[in-house]
Amino acid sequence: MKKSVRYLAGLLALAMVVAACGDEGEGPGGDDAPHVGLVFDIGGRGDQSFNDAAAAGLDKAVAELGVTKSEASPNDDGSNRAELLQLAADESDIVIAVGFLFEGDAAAVAAENPEVNFAVVDTPMINGETNEPYSDNTAGLVFAEHEGSFLVGAAAALKSETGVIGFIGGVSGMGGLIEKFEAGFVAGARAVNPDIEIVRQYITAAPDFDGFVAPDRGREIALSMYEDNGADIIYHAAGLSGSGLFDAAKEFSEASGSKVWAIGVDSDQYNTAGDEVKDYILTSMLKRVDVAVFEIIKAHIEGNFASGPQEYDLSVDGVGYATSGGFIDDITDTLDDYKAKIVSGEIEVPTTPAP
Amino acid sequence: MNTSTTVWRRILLAAAAPVAAVLLALVLSSLVLLVVGSDPLDAFGRMVRHALRLETMVDILNRATPLYISGIAAAVGFRMGLFNIGVEGQYLLAAIVAAHVGALVALPAFLHIPFIVLVAMTVGAAYSGFAGVLKVTRGINEVISTIMLNAIAVSGLVAFLINRWQSGGAVTGGVGRVGTEPIPSSGRIPDLNGFVELFTREITQGKRLTGVLVIAVLAGVVFHLLINRTRFGYDLRASGIxxxxxxxxxxxxxxxxxxxxxxxxxxxxxVGLTEIMHIGFFPANPIQGLGFTGIAVALLGRNRAVGAALAALLFAFLDVSSGVLQFSGAPREIVVIMQGIIILAAVIAYEVARRAREREEARTAAEALEVNETEEVVA
Structure with a gap:
């Protein structure tokens, strides 16, 4: 008893000493350069995906545009998204949130902070009741996925040896969201080879969103495309279900002895999908979140911040294709030709799939 | 005089353990902050200053409300020596069923709110009771069965039901959030902003203090009376000891x-009422993990109604501080580290306090014995 009291007293004394040497430091602020608050989705820096891409865009803005920054990511259960946006708004001129899960909170916090601009990655930030932007200070950073898909479609057609390629969509009927990927992919492949055979399948139809989180079903569909249809390259726009495609590519290649490929989506999946399957990932269709983040900061500085959906397309490298692994180094010239034609308007990429 | 000092000693001993735990957590997390190059005093100062804002207090209370109820749920089991790890699955399953059923019926508010509360309690009780039945009829340890039932509830039933019951994109305030059909306003618990603003300034930033707080307080009172003032509570504690x-x-x-x-x-x-009766529906991406944090809240609060309330507030304060820490350049993980250290230190401190109390009791008993003996000799 006496002993523990003594320990306790010692601890108390230590705490008081520590407390006594404090000073009331105030945070940064009050300088001329705009301050950017970046709120990550759960996980923060190091996710090798949208969070890292957004961080790269912000770092570039710090280096090239001279802005100052602060960053935060939510608690593991995502319970404090709105609080983080508000804290960011307290000290920032523009707040960027990574991921569509921020949509509701960003709309609400933006309404309370009209002097701060808000940009949310991967959602158009359109009010579902009025079909207008939530407010003048909310922008959504979206991507011309059909244009990026066109390029990987062209890559697939150029690289295919069997003349059969495949497309696996996660969920159909979400306002044409995933069909946009299919449309670009088909158009790109047919631009290279009008006779190419393209097998296409969706895992589920809205409102069943399991298609984005069903690797087992992605794997089965992919295996059947490789085995039964003779496809040798398959592109997916199916979120987490894509890992089933990568497994299937490895499995079928090892079993049959002839190499088949998968094409990733959103981020460079050669770097994120895991070491066992990365050698089967031909390329990935990239949504350049880093570009979008940099561009919206630049627009804010130049006084060109606009509300509602801001689409980043090939002309600003808002979408693109990955070259990690070096599997398509021989065709990048051709792909860049297509890219130049899309940017110049010579090729117009459809957003609804051709039959 | 002797008895009153003993009482004071006991109170001191009871309070010393959690206070020592928090102090130890402060010291250790200061060291961590120093190691990562942040000024601990600046960080703690920001946390406290942030927490003293009215809007942050609303955030803290909103967060503490489900944590507290979850802690009470765990404490009921602990007092009996049962380890109900299944609160997680129980509350999520109860919330989605209550949200769905609550949206189906049209009732006046004075019936609608109790109806939803009753449905939620019934589902939670039935799902948890199943683990109890498994234990007494088949001898399956409740730790194992509730862990399994968590998996079945969260990844199985709730995932299945949310697909079945989601309305075609619930739009609230123009924001499309996927979830169950919205509960009509008669089934929602109004926020307490009006009440709080009687005593303070206006709550800004669109923050709303959840009315479920009232239910949490009632749950705490019911828990306290049930455990300490009823025959059942006595039986429960006796079985636990x-x-x-x-x-x-x-x-x-x-x-x-x-x-x-x-x-x-x-x-x-x-536990899930804050989600469904405050925002009005069960979202496709609900807040998860409250069931597990509740175990920590019960542990830190020593399975007492007041203790768990303090523990829930402390955890909520730390959770809410995570943002302000990050914007001051400190890593978010410091909050998780502090919560972990507080739990660990509390367990150790409670054990130290328990042993001290036992020695104290032995000493008093010995003294009393000595006094008796002397008296006998004198006699």
């Missing part, structure tokens, strides 16, 4: 196990 002695004393152990699990589950059913 010494099951065999309790059985010999005529308390049926099987019935007590099932009852304790049912009551624990009924409280667990209330």
């Amino acid at each position: 010494n099951p065999i002695a309790a059985q010999v004393g005529g308390i049926p152990p099987k019935r007590m196990i099932v009852m304790a699990m049912i009551i624990s589950g009924a409280f667990a059913g209330l």
Whole structure:
């Protein structure tokens, strides 16, 4: 008893000493350069995906545009998204949130902070009741996925040896969201080879969103495309279900002895999908979140911040294709030709799939 | 005089343990902050200053409300010596069923709100009671069965039901959030902003203090009375302290196990109310993990109604501080580290305090004995 009291007293004394040497430091602020608050989705820096891409865009803005920054990511259960946006708004001129899960909170916090601009990655930030932007200070950073898909479609057609390629969509009927990927992919492949055979399948139809989180079903569909249809390259726009495609590519290649490929989506999946399957990932269709983040900061500085959906397309490298692994180094010239034609308007990429 | 000092000593001992735990956590997390190159005093100062804002207090109370109810649910089991790890699955399952059923019926508010509360409690109680029945009929340890039932509830039933019951994109305030059909306003608990603003300034930033706070307070009172003022509570505590002695004393152990699990589950059913009765529907991406944090809250609060309230507020304060820490350049993980250290330190401190109390009791008993002996000799 006496002993523990003594320990306790010692601890108390230590705490008081520590407390006594404090000073009331105030945070940064009050300088001329705009301050950017970046709120990550759960996980923060190091996710090798949208969070890292957004961080790269912000770092570039710090280096090239001279802005100052602060960053935060939510608690593991995502319970404090709105609080983080508000804290960011307290000290920032523009707040960027990574991921569509921020949509509701960003709309609400933006309404309370009209002097701060808000940009949310991967959602158009359109009010579902009025079909207008939530407010003048909310922008959504979206991507011309059909244009990026066109390029990987062209890559697939150029690289295919069997003349059969495949497309696996996660969920159909979400306002044409995933069909946009299919449309670009088909158009790109047919631009290279009008006779190419393209097998296409969706895992589920809205409102069943399991298609984005069903690797087992992605794997089965992919295996059947490789085995039964003779496809040798398959592109997916199916979120987490894509890992089933990568497994299937490895499995079928090892079993049959002839190499088949998968094409990733959103981020460079050669770097994120895991070491066992990365050698089967031909390329990935990239949504350049880093570009979008940099561009919206630049627009804010130049006084060109606009509300509602801001689409980043090939002309600003808002979408693109990955070259990690070096599997398509021989065709990048051709792909860049297509890219130049899309940017110049010579090729117009459809957003609804051709039959 | 002797008795009053003993009472004071006991109170001091009871309070010393959690206070020591928090202090130890402060010291250790200061070291961590120093190691990562942040000024701990600046960080703690920011946390406290942030927490003193009215809007942050609303955030803290909103966060503490479900944590507290979850802690109470776990505490019911603990007092009986049962480890109900299944609060997580129980509250999520209860919340989605209550949200769905609550949106189907049209009732006046004075019936609608109790109806939803009752549905949530019933589902939680039934799901938890099942684990109790498994224990008494098949001898399956409740730790194992509730972990399994968590998996079935969260990844199985709730995932299945949300697909079945989601409305074609619930639009609230123009924001499309996927979730169950919205509950009509008669089934939602109004926020407490109007009440709080009687005593303070206006709550800004669009923050709303959840009315479920009232239910949480009621749950705490009911828990306290049930455990300390009823025959059932006495039986429960007796079974928890010494099951065999309790059985010999005529308390049926099987019935007590099932009852304790049912009551624990009924409280667990209330955890999700903040989500469904405050925002009005069960979202496709609900807040998860409250069931597990509740175990920590019960542990830190020593399974007492008031203790758990303080623990829930402390955890909520730390959670809410995570943002302000990050914007001051400190890593978010410091909050998780602090919560972990507080739990660990609390467990150790409680054990130290328990031993000190035992020695104290032995000493008083010995003294009393000595006094008696001297008196006898004198006589």
